[in-house]
Amino acid sequence: MLTKYVRGVNHWLKDRLNHSVSGVNRWLEDRIELSTLITFIQTQLTKPVPKHVNWLFSFGTITLLFFASQFLTGLLLMTYYKSSAESAYDSVKFVMEQVRFGWLIRQSHAYGANFMIAFLYLHAVRVFFYGGYKKPREITWLIGFLLLGVTLGFGFTGYLLPWDQLSYWATTVGTEVAGSAPVIGKYILLTLRGGENVTGMTLTRFFAVHVIVLPWLFVFLVSLHLVLIRYKGISTLDSTKGPEKSVEDLKQEGGKSFFPNHVMKELLVALLVFTGMLIFIVYAPLPLHEKADPFNTPVGVKPEWYFLPMYQVLKYFPKLVGIIGTGLVILGLFLLPFLDRSPERHPARRPVATTLGILFVCVAVILTILGALAETDRTMFGTRYHFDTKGVPHGIAESDSAAAPPTSTPPEKDMKKE
Amino acid sequence: MKRLLWLLVCLVGVPLLPVRVMSAEPPAAQPGGSGCLTCHASLEDEEMSKAVPAWQQSVHKTAGIGCQDCHGGSPKSMVKEQAHDPNAGYIGIPDPTAVPEQCGKCHQVQRDNYIPSPHGTVGEFIPNCVDCHSDHKVVPADVVKISTPKRCGDCHTDDILDQFNGVITGVLTPIAQAKQAAADLRPAGVPVDHIDAGADLAREMFRQKVSHVFVFQTIVPRADSVKASLKKVDTDIRAARTEVSTRRKFGIVAAGFLVILAGFIWLYRRTLSE
Amino acid sequence: MATPDTVPQPAKPARPKPPTRPGGRRRFLERCLGALSAAGFLGALYPITRYLEPPPEAEGASRVEIAASDIPFGGSKTVIYRGRPAIVVNGPNGFIAFNAVCTHLGCVVKWVETGQEFFCPCHGGKFDQKGQVTGGPPPQPLVAISVAQSGEKVILGG
Structure with missing residues (x-):
């Protein structure tokens, strides 16, 4: 009897609820044409993606998710960050050591930057090999390339903000490289630094660019990028000579709907990537180094890994040749859709482009490794090597490293001086 | 960042040791x-x-x-x-009897402890500064090494040397361990400055009150008080280690949750193809 | 959902399996996913709310020393005591000290030598030398701080 009563009440409640929801719906319908909106969203969500779309096609979404994560953690960091040369370092240290979960927020932001750029690189490589930049998606590529630039700008400007030794000197070197561009180099250098040297002036302008200019640019560009992707759909592997496949064609070929099939695939990969980042955060946290000291350059200063290939290649050529050469390669990549005129998209049907692409990736990876090895000492196969700036190993005599006296007592080097 | 690079490098199958930036040359x-x-x-x-x-x-x-x-x-x-x-x-070569004053120009604390000590008062400074610290290389005196019968045994018995060693290393070892713990914990991002400072303070106490005194009865209680000052440092080290492991546990739990969520998505995707 | 024709149809129960099974399992998993996502969202919210709490901070000094010569007779000085502004007055009855935060809306009161009273510049609140309200909107008297003179030093608290 009681159950009956409860059921009755339940029914009545549901009825009320439905009634009021439909009331709200009607109210909204009159004002924002809700049904049109829902139809639009549903059409978009159920649009089929081509059959060949696999998990490699989740890299773009992961990059976007990382941007969202960076936006959130960046906002949180800003609540404690002080953007001046005097207090920036201490405020970051404060967040990491004193604020509850500050370590998590700061590590998420620092690692998130690296992951975001890594997945952006992977996304660009994926688009290249699947021919996604070809007609009629050239503009999507151009905007994507600009987004890459904005993201690298985020990395470059954000790296300085903790104001520790590595970030200070990496910025000094990085702005120096930018400043060696022909004709306008000096102007770029002074504008970036806000003076002859990296100082508090540099910090404040990098901060402004990092938290205002670039986020707005990114949101604007990524909106265009997404609209274009929704508009034209993900490209098939067919030649661009034929007409673009219609929604019906794609469905007939066995293409699954964007939601939930593809979205769930992306979410799955994204969750695993974020899990990986969490593991990195707790087991290999990124350290905050010594506070920046403009009078003391540490040995082996180099930019972050995502700039290393470009930085390393400059070492093998005369300054101007390197800068112009790198600039031309970057310009070439930007204009790729107009340089690569082949109508084929499938990587197997455009062997030259595929080979060049593989070569390019290999060279970039090798340059990154050389850049990482350069100016370090390490033991390999039982021999100690010093790697010079070009990454060439030179054997070091064992006596050099064994020269330091063996000590079991701490060296008493702090002397009292009069 | 370097670690991420490392990951990248591992992925392409090139074995590579972690990048180590060399410490700056002063x-x-x-x-x-x-x-x-x-x-x-x-x-x-x-x-x-x-x-x-x-x-x-x-x-x-x-x-x-x-x-x-x-x-x-x-x-x-x-x-x-x-x-x-x-x-x-x-x-030219300084007179051996002038050496303690010579070094003491800068190393005042050591001089002040050493000159009234048995080594400073027996004969004309035997042994003097350079006997234990060497002349040009200027190394920290390794108590274990110089207190072998070959160097100290001319005047001292093995028992005395062992006892003396015990006192000195009994202080220096925990100080060195605390410094090492601070250095090891620093990259983990937990606060260690107070640990480092505590160890430095203990070392300074050792330098002023224990080193170069050479009177067993005097240094034993002093060494104990230095050790007592390290108790708080030890507590701090343990707290810092707990913090690191708490963070790891948090990370593992959160990661586990995400993996479970991913597992459910995977199961859900499978129902879509049915 | 107003347009059922565009909604993806659940798997057709055309297979030999029990007809309700795939849809039922999917619905079950959908609910699990919903619940887990909600839990994850709340879980993520926890560190963020903790992060935004004021970080643990040492309370301001609870014992403040001022040189007596800093405050001329009849004058006043505002110092930080326990992290908040405090006003010390060298009055006719010796040194007096109050928490300088007006009990009305939190402005910092001034000592008016001519009127021998505390005056809040925001809304004209007035307090006498005992901290009692003598005019204006403040609902409560100023909070007194114990003050002692020791030689050339005036000591707040302690």
Whole structure:
């Protein structure tokens, strides 16, 4: 009897609820044409993606998710960050050591930057090999390339903000490289630094660019990028000579709907990537180094890994040749859709482009490794090597490293001086 | 960032050791003066040249203490007679009895402890500073090493030496361990400055109250008080270690949750294809 | 959902399996996913709310020393005591000290030598030398701080 009563009440409640929801719906319908909106969203969500779309096609979404994560953690960091040369370092240290979960927020932001750029690189490589930049998606590529630039700008400007030794000197070197561009180099250098040297002036302008200019640019560009992707759909592997496949064609070929099939695939990969980042955060946290000291350059200063290939290649050529050469390669990549005129998209049907692409990736990876090895000492196969700036190993005599006296007592080097 | 790079490198299958940025070389000038080093380094007689490489490895080079600070003379001069001019304060090899005052110009605490100590009062300073710390290389005196019968055994029995060693290492070892713990914990991002400072304070107490005193009865209670001051440092180290493991547990739980969520998505996707 | 024709149809129960099974399992998993996502969202919210709490901070000094010569007779000085502004007055009855935060809306009161009273510049609140309200909107008297003179030093608290 009681159950009956409860059921009755339940029914009545549901009825009320439905009634009021439909009331709200009607109210909204009159004002924002809700049904049109829902139809639009549903059409978009159920649009089929081509059959060949696999998990490699989740890299773009992961990059976007990382941007969202960076936006959130960046906002949180800003609540404690002080953007001046005097207090920036201490405020970051404060967040990491004193604020509850500050370590998590700061590590998420620092690692998130690296992951975001890594997945952006992977996304660009994926688009290249699947021919996604070809007609009629050239503009999507151009905007994507600009987004890459904005993201690298985020990395470059954000790296300085903790104001520790590595970030200070990496910025000094990085702005120096930018400043060696022909004709306008000096102007770029002074504008970036806000003076002859990296100082508090540099910090404040990098901060402004990092938290205002670039986020707005990114949101604007990524909106265009997404609209274009929704508009034209993900490209098939067919030649661009034929007409673009219609929604019906794609469905007939066995293409699954964007939601939930593809979205769930992306979410799955994204969750695993974020899990990986969490593991990195707790087991290999990124350290905050010594506070920046403009009078003391540490040995082996180099930019972050995502700039290393470009930085390393400059070492093998005369300054101007390197800068112009790198600039031309970057310009070439930007204009790729107009340089690569082949109508084929499938990587197997455009062997030259595929080979060049593989070569390019290999060279970039090798340059990154050389850049990482350069100016370090390490033991390999039982021999100690010093790697010079070009990454060439030179054997070091064992006596050099064994020269330091063996000590079991701490060296008493702090002397009292009069 | 370097670790991420490392991951990248591992992915392409190139074994590579983690990148280690070499510690910065202090910006030491050549305080010895080019004169002394240039000539003495190239002298045939090893007795005359061996001081140069020894000094170049020494903490004195880093600290900017050069030849003339102990030997006098004109370090900049390239002419032997001018460089070795007694009028310019050149004294050659310092008199062994003058050594404690010589070193004590800078190492005052050590001098003040040493001069009234048994070593300072028996005969004319036996042994003196350079006997234990070497002359040009200037190394920290390794108590275990110099307290072997070969060096100290002429006057002391093994028992006394062992007891003395026990007191000294009983303080220095926990200090070194605390410093090491702070250095190890620092990259993990937990606060360690207070641990480091505590260890430094203990070391300074050791330096002022225990080292160079050489009176067993005096240093034992002092060593104990230094050890007592390390108790708080120990507690702090344990707290910092707990913090690191708490963070790891948090990370593992959160990661586990995400993996479970991913598992459900995977199951859900499978129902879509049915 | 107003347009059922565009909604993806659940798997057709045309297979030999029990007809309700795939849809039922999917619905179950959908609910699990919903619940887990909600839990994850709340879980993520926890560190963020903790992060935004004021970080643990040492309370301001609870014992403040001022040189007596800093405050001329009849004058006043505002110092930080326990992290908040405090006003010390060298009055006719010796040194007096109050928490300088007006009990009305939190402005910092001034000592008016001519009127021998505390005056809040925001809304004209007035307090006498005992901290009692003598005019204006403040609902409560100023909070007194114990003050002692020791030689050339005036000591707040402690």
